[in-house]
Amino acid sequence: MTLVVNDRRRRVEVDPATPLLWVLRETLGLTGTKFGCGEGLCGACTVHLDGEAVNSCTISVGDVGRRRVSTIEGTGGRVAGAVRESWLALDAAECGYCQPGQMMAATALLTAKPRPSDEDIDGALRGNLCRCGIYDRIRAAVHQAAESLER
Template identity: 70%
Template structure:
């Protein structure tokens, strides 16, 4: 079946079963490999993308359910919030192995766009679905706070 998607502000056509997880369309058909496969069950967050601005685990979203909602992957995040998050991540060396980072960053950007003055609890709640096997949650939380401060300037 031919489906039309908007991914990173580009209209794309894909041939696939509508039940195919969005993750596999993003990675295999569109070649956007920044979105990672982690668990395949929607619990680790490595595959987090924004669907109409909200973070979702793309391994749990059938591509046929996307409809006209825009999809944004780590390759497509942009704007002042995304730039502040990128700079904060680099400044604090927030990544360790890096595998979870695309999902963490996409989720952090969605949080800061929705709630620029966030608390530790807000950050923990927003990133709860993203597992970091290296356990660097404190550095990630600090990077989100730093990004928020950068946006205030």
């Protein structure tokens, strides 16, 4: 089957029931998308499917169809850049394991809602667990990214 991953057409020969996460990591070598729980409960595997943040461990590659997949390696543009810069400026990564998923969820949120409230941020990132518990810094980084996009 052919997938569009990070704006590139990629041909993969895998069982259609294989979780998208494993195709990204093992077949395509895109290891920025992390394995956390395998059940869609932690958000470490968050990618964008046509711009929407989804858990790649719960979607079979056969269900992706013609939708575009974006991973942390393929993020770009103004919103993703603002998220990346705010993460660095506020040191919003502790151990860093959850950060690709957190950043993908934040980018999807800011693309859909450029001026999010605390409740919007908490709701959008609710499915992304942080083992280190730095949710306040992550929320602050999302707010800072939103502010930088207004300039």
